Amino acid sequence: MKKKTSRQEKQSGWMMSRRGFLTGMGSGALCVAASGHLFADDRVHAAAPVLAPGALSKITLYVNGREYDVLVEPRWTLLFVLREKIGLTGTKKGCGRGECGACTVLVDGVPRYACLTLAVEAEGTAVTTVEGLLRGEELGAVQSAFLEEDAFQCGYCTPGQIMSVEGLLRKNPAPSIDDIRTAVSGNLCRCGAYSHIFKAAARAAKAREI
Amino acid sequence: MARKQQSIYYTEGLPVPETPPPGKEPQPWGKTDVIGKPWSRVDAYERVSGTAVYPSDVLLPGMLYAAILRCPHPHARVRRVDISPAEKMSGVRAVIGPDTPEADLSWSFRDKETKIFGTVCRFEGETVAAVAAETPLQAWDAAGAIVVDYAVLPHVADERHALDGDAPRIHEGGNTVKTDTYSRGDLKKGFAEADVVLEQRYRTEAELHTPLEPHGCVANWDGDQLTVWESTQGVYAVQSQVAETLGLPLSKVRVIGHYMGGGFGSKLRTSRYSIIAALLAKKTARPVKAFLTREATYLAMGNRPPSNMTLKAGIKKDGSLTALEFTCLGTGGAYPAGGTSLVDWQIRDLYLCPNVRTECTDVYINAGPARPFRAPGHPQCSWALEQMLDALAEAIGMDPVALRLKNVPAVSQAREGNPPYTTTGLKQCLEEGARRFGWEEARHNLGPAGRRGHIRRGVGMAASVWFVGGGRPPATVILKLFSDGSANLNMGASDIGTGTKTVMAMVVAEELGLKTEMIRIEHADTDTTQYATPSGGSKTVPTEAPAVRDAAVQVKQKLMEMAAEETGLPVDDLVYLGDAIASRNQPDRRIRVTDIAGLKKRGVVVGVGHRGPNPDKKTVNPFCAQFCEVEVDTKTGELRILRFLSANESGRVMNRLTFDSQVVGGITMGIGLATTEMRILDGAQTGKLVNRNWHDYKLPTALDVPANITSVPIEMPDNEANSTGAKGLGEPVTIPTAAAVANAVYHAVGIRITASPINPLQLSSLLERRKKES
Numbered sequence: 016m017k018k019k020t021s022r023q024e025k026q027s028g029w030m031m032s033r034r035g036f037l038t039g040m041g042s043g044a045l046c047v048a049a050s051g052h053l054f055a056d057d058r059v060h061a062a063a064p065v066l067a068p069g070a071l072s073k074i075t076l077y078v079n080g081r082e083y084d085v086l087v088e089p090r091w092t093l094l095f096v097l098r099e100k101i102g103l104t105g106t107k108k109g110c111g112r113g114e115c116g117a118c119t120v121l122v123d124g125v126p127r128y129a130c131l132t133l134a135v136e137a138e139g140t141a142v143t144t145v146e147g148l149l150r151g152e153e154l155g156a157v158q159s160a161f162l163e164e165d166a167f168q169c170g171y172c173t174p175g176q177i178m179s180v181e182g183l184l185r186k187n188p189a190p191s192i193d194d195i196r197t198a199v200s201g202n203l204c205r206c207g208a209y210s211h212i213f214k215a216a217a218r219a220a221k222a223r224e225i
Numbered sequence: 226m227a228r229k230q231q232s233i234y235y236t237e238g239l240p241v242p243e244t245p246p247p248g249k250e251p252q253p254w255g256k257t258d259v260i261g262k263p264w265s266r267v268d269a270y271e272r273v274s275g276t277a278v279y280p281s282d283v284l285l286p287g288m289l290y291a292a293i294l295r296c297p298h299p300h301a302r303v304r305r306v307d308i309s310p311a312e313k314m315s316g317v318r319a320v321i322g323p324d325t326p327e328a329d330l331s332w333s334f335r336d337k338e339t340k341i342f343g344t345v346c347r348f349e350g351e352t353v354a355a356v357a358a359e360t361p362l363q364a365w366d367a368a369g370a371i372v373v374d375y376a377v378l379p380h381v382a383d384e385r386h387a388l389d390g391d392a393p394r395i396h397e398g399g400n401t402v403k404t405d406t407y408s409r410g411d412l413k414k415g416f417a418e419a420d421v422v423l424e425q426r427y428r429t430e431a432e433l434h435t436p437l438e439p440h441g442c443v444a445n446w447d448g449d450q451l452t453v454w455e456s457t458q459g460v461y462a463v464q465s466q467v468a469e470t471l472g473l474p475l476s477k478v479r480v481i482g483h484y485m486g487g488g489f490g491s492k493l494r495t496s497r498y499s500i501i502a503a504l505l506a507k508k509t510a511r512p513v514k515a516f517l518t519r520e521a522t523y524l525a526m527g528n529r530p531p532s533n534m535t536l537k538a539g540i541k542k543d544g545s546l547t548a549l550e551f552t553c554l555g556t557g558g559a560y561p562a563g564g565t566s567l568v569d570w571q572i573r574d575l576y577l578c579p580n581v582r583t584e585c586t587d588v589y590i591n592a593g594p595a596r597p598f599r600a601p602g603h604p605q606c607s608w609a610l611e612q613m614l615d616a617l618a619e620a621i622g623m624d625p626v627a628l629r630l631k632n633v634p635a636v637s638q639a640r641e642g643n644p645p646y647t648t649t650g651l652k653q654c655l656e657e658g659a660r661r662f663g664w665e666e667a668r669h670n671l672g673p674a675g676r677r678g679h680i681r682r683g684v685g686m687a688a689s690v691w692f693v694g695g696g697r698p699p700a701t702v703i704l705k706l707f708s709d710g711s712a713n714l715n716m717g718a719s720d721i722g723t724g725t726k727t728v729m730a731m732v733v734a735e736e737l738g739l740k741t742e743m744i745r746i747e748h749a750d751t752d753t754t755q756y757a758t759p760s761g762g763s764k765t766v767p768t769e770a771p772a773v774r775d776a777a778v779q780v781k782q783k784l785m786e787m788a789a790e791e792t793g794l795p796v797d798d799l800v801y802l803g804d805a806i807a808s809r810n811q812p813d814r815r816i817r818v819t820d821i822a823g824l825k826k827r828g829v830v831v832g833v834g835h836r837g838p839n840p841d842k843k844t845v846n847p848f849c850a851q852f853c854e855v856e857v858d859t860k861t862g863e864l865r866i867l868r869f870l871s872a873n874e875s876g877r878v879m880n881r882l883t884f885d886s887q888v889v890g891g892i893t894m895g896i897g898l899a900t901t902e903m904r905i906l907d908g909a910q911t912g913k914l915v916n917r918n919w920h921d922y923k924l925p926t927a928l929d930v931p932a933n934i935t936s937v938p939i940e941m942p943d944n945e946a947n948s949t950g951a952k953g954l955g956e957p958v959t960i961p962t963a964a965a966v967a968n969a970v971y972h973a974v975g976i977r978i979t980a981s982p983i984n985p986l987q988l989s990s991l992l993e994r995r996k997k998e999s
Contacts, residue, residue: 069315069363090362104282105275107486109437110519114919117437145275154274162269165882168890169722170272171279171437171486192932199927203919205437205487206722207893209927210934211886 074138078103079147087134094118094129097144105145105174109203116202119175119182120144126182126198145174148181157181157219166215168206176202180216184223190216233710233743235259236803241738244781244801250837251778253944254877259735260949261940263882266727267741268720271484279484280456281516283443289318289357291505291515292364293498294371295524296346296353299591299912300380300393303344306354307372314370316363319508321501322354322371328504330470332497334560334594337396341470341497341504346375347395347559348593349913350524352497357505357513380591383908384556384564385533387588395559395589402561402587407573409638415548415580419539421620422548427536427609428980429963430903432529433522433922434598438486440526441516444502451503452479455495458488458721459759463495464751470500479752488721489894490597491527493759523917527596528904530555530564532605536572540617544631546578551609553585562594563587567602567692571610571960573639575651575690576632591912597761599891600691600956604898604963608981611687611964615971624668625968626659629688629850637844644844647695647945648952650874654850654939655688658872661937662686662852671854672972679859682867683973687961688850694875694953695845695946696767700836701755704733704776705829706784710804710819711743714776717757718769719749723955724883725765729773731880732949736777738803763847763953766879768836771947776834783830787823788816837947845946847875848939849957851892855969862989864900866966868933876943876952887954888936895962897925900982 066072071086076096083101094111097103097120109117111130118129121143148155154162157180167173176199183190183198190198195216204212236258245251254260271277296303306322321328323342330341343351354371358364379393386392387400394400416422442455451473457463460480468478485492502515517526532555539548551572557564565585572583618628633652636643659665664684671682702716714733720726730744748754757769781801788806789796798808807815824830839845850872856865871888878884901923905915916922942950963981971977976991 068366088360088362091360095361098282099284102284103275104278104284107279107438108281108516109439109486110919112519112918114519115437145273149274154270158273161273162265165266165269165886167272167722168724168886169437169485169487170277173272174275177273196927196932203437203924203926205435205489205894205924206886207890207925207930208886209893209925209930210889210932212927213932 074135076134076137076142077140078142079144089133089135091134092130093132093134093137093142096134097129103144103146107171107174109172115172116179117172117175119178119202121178121182124182124185126179145177148177156222157184160215160219160222164211164215164218166211167208172202172204176204176212180219183216184220188220188223190220233740234738234803235734235740236738238802238805240800240802242736244778244785247782251774251948253942253950254735257735259731259741261878261881264727264731264741264880265882266724267730267746268726277484279438279486280442280454280482281438281486283454283514285443285445285512288443288512288514289359289505289509290361290364291502291513292356292361292368293352293501293515293521294354294368295521296349296351296375298346298375298377299349299382300378300395301346301375302378303346303353304374304376308354310370310372311356311367314363314367316359317356317367318359318511319357319505320354320367320371321504321508327507330500332470334562337560341500348591350521350593352501355501355505357509380912382591382906382912384531384554384588384590386908387556387590395591400589402557402564402589404584404586405565406584407569408582410580412548412550412580412582416539418541419547420542421617422537422539423613423616423620424535424537425613425616425979427534427612429532429605429608429898430981431531432598432898432902433904434489434491434527434596435522435919435924436487436489436491439517439519439522440492440496440498442499442502443512443514444499444506445512446506446510450477450479452481453499453503454481455499456485456492457482457495458485458492458719458761459757460719460749460751461717461756462493462759463499466495467499467503471503479750482719482749485719485721489599490601490761493597493761496526520917523922524914525593527598528593529598530557530595532568534605534609536609536613538613538617540621542621544621544623544628546576546632548580549578551583554588555585556588556590557595558592559589560594562596563601564595565602568606570602570639570692571606571689574637575610575688576629577634578632592906599894600960603689603691603956603960604895607687607689607960607964608967611961612967612977612979615685615968616977625686626655626664630655640844642842644842647840647843647845648874648876648941648943649848650939650941651688651690651848654848654872654874657939658850658852658870658937661872661935662870664852667854673975681857681859681973682854683969683971684852684854685965685968685970685972686850686852687964687968689848689957689960691763691847691953691957691960694763694767694847694957695839696764696836696953697839698836700757700768700772702769702772702776702834703755704773704780704832704834706780706824708819708825708828710739712737712739713745713747714773715747715754716769716773717749717751717754718765719760721760723765723887724880725760725769727883728766728879729769732770732773733777736774736781763956766951767947767953770879770949770951772834772836774834774948776832779832779834780830783832784818784821784824787821791822792816840945843945845943845952847873847952847954847957849873849961851961851965853965853969855966855973857970857973857988859974859992862985862992864970864983864988866896866931868931870935870937871958872937872939873954873957874939874941875954875957876941876946877950878938878940879949879951884938884954885936888958889934891955891958892934892962893925893930895959896930896966898981899963899966900984901925901929903982
């Protein structure tokens, strides 16, 4: 009897959290991406513990060179954990579904939407947020270039734009204007600062050469 | 050992702008040291480092998260809402709905009343119930468990069918909001005098604001005092509406909005979510964060309404306009919301024309209410008028720029008594813009002359006037000068990303000789900063900057009085230098500002600045002319915008850097209207919004805009307008953009596209049709 209840709980636990996850995120693309990571590998699936809804597991995130032990629900995004649990609110939420790029962070040096990344997926990676580009209180090269070119207006998409440019320059230190456009094409700016963003990216590339 | 203090002045021993005697207006600035230069933003560090705390970033101890359940139907009666399943769910701390007594509050859209949770939902996305829970996902799980019994009602989601006999009535009085008419002169006579008369129908699609930071707030109670951190364009506007709805005195409602992630008009007032957040916070005795989902912002946070326009125009061969007749059918959605507001203004005011008639009909449909959207009505009107002028120019064989120059008015024809403009740079915008763009050469070499192969190029232009943009009272600011000479400026206005804070710091710097980084700005907080109207209408700089200048002048006057007393020199012999006050007649007799005993003793000297009245019997408006070059691939219908130039007369340029940013931003937004943006409602079947996210509703991206955007300020300090000579800029820059693109497309391929947006789908089918016809 006891065993049966527990089995049911476990099953409903999966169902609930998966359904809640889908309802909460409301994105088909996210579902495919996440299930690809979480469930595609049968061995991982077999070994993964089954959690009740609301149950938290401890993970360790490595953000801006520091370790953070955090308790998370498996359905929480990296974005939610960075902003609401760790308190790094420089990374912004514009849509929560991979459309605007305001939440762009670097995962192992590569730009990635933190809203489409589960916190549990980010374990074992090095995450860099806009705050991580500061040297103490001093702005990094890309941040300074954005300041000098006035490459923003309201500033809300700006951390994401900066991280996309940072990711570009780490891979390609001397980008062309087309490389820059493509690199920030996943970052919407409703204030329309794009042409100044292109200038800022080019200025940052120059500044990094020195 | 104390470090040597860095200098706080950019100028020492040199005069700053002259200080008028008390009660006298300051003279217009002559040569300026700070104003007009390109100046990085005073809050740039916060915005690029990630340390700026936007309302959506606010984290408070014990904070809960709200989820708001919204009606999925465009028109429905709510029979019953069962919140009990949600109340039992994990992490849930409060659930409220239409039956919750404290949520039984009225909410109005102009003269139409509804409730916070309405019993009749007139648009998809109306609020039905809400949950506060420990995490956002728990809140959404619980919102999904609320059971609502809807009686789905018939809908009308296309304004072109709102007045059909069988259209469902959205309000008791029927679906007409109102019809506004305007006329001057004799239309019949005007058309009779014309050598050419053209008539054309135009349509612009509804646009959605979609600022990057969703609409929302954090609400927290301390006993009977409410604090709201709101993403808003005006903290005082939110304060008054929240206080009124909840029946609280203004002093019990504090609204803070230090940063905000874009609004474009959609965050001028508050929304039901702020009330819902306050109710949930009260019920749980915990802070509540209520930020909308992106989808909810598409449904319920405003739009630029669609406009169905017909324009008939008469012109003489010499280019004089003889008559303009304009009709428009528009909609502000399900409630009165200015569906045709200002949509005829350019027709009435931009060009000389003695005989004009306009008629604008605003109707209800089952869609989200409109909100002001960057130059309400104007880009739509420009789409019609400027394409018509292009067609008229062709019909009489005149250059489009020359035609506009022929019809530049000196007075505002649409206003009672035809008041003159304080300054009008329309002529200069057209002439200088055309020269800098290389208009004549491009017009000659591209377009029909260069039609070879499948890539076609063309150039187009359009001009505009903005209805307001001169600012107005009231505005009050307080400038505090500290004993070391550095300053704190206290103002209630929001900086919505336009650089308001920076411009105000520059005004103080100019007047006092201070470095801008020595001026701290405290703003947008109803408890601690002074009253300001919301930042909108391109009026924040011309409204606030004169008040800031007034405050700075008063600080100087007070310090000069103290200096006179302490030195025994007469006040009218004194001159204010950056760091000191000196005698005009005995220049070696001077006292450093920071050595003034009065300042040392008091700790601060305070100036309270006010915005004076606007000039009598004159109107203050900014003007603009834009030019662009496009390339059309006639095989695919793809449009590339190669370059843009905007010539703007907005009075004095205050900060060249943020001035250019406004220009670039306005053009980018106008490119959205021209090429990508359209709200699609499934009028035929469900009435629901089809494209409710940024994948399906396209904003211009980095791949869609030209890198080559040139800003050409036509600087004409408007000394009659106000003491800083500045006029608004943010809206004028987006008015003519879409029409300029349409005119360039016509020049490139010879097809007049009268319905927005010019996307490959439309352009390729029009190209195909023409191919078949020929």
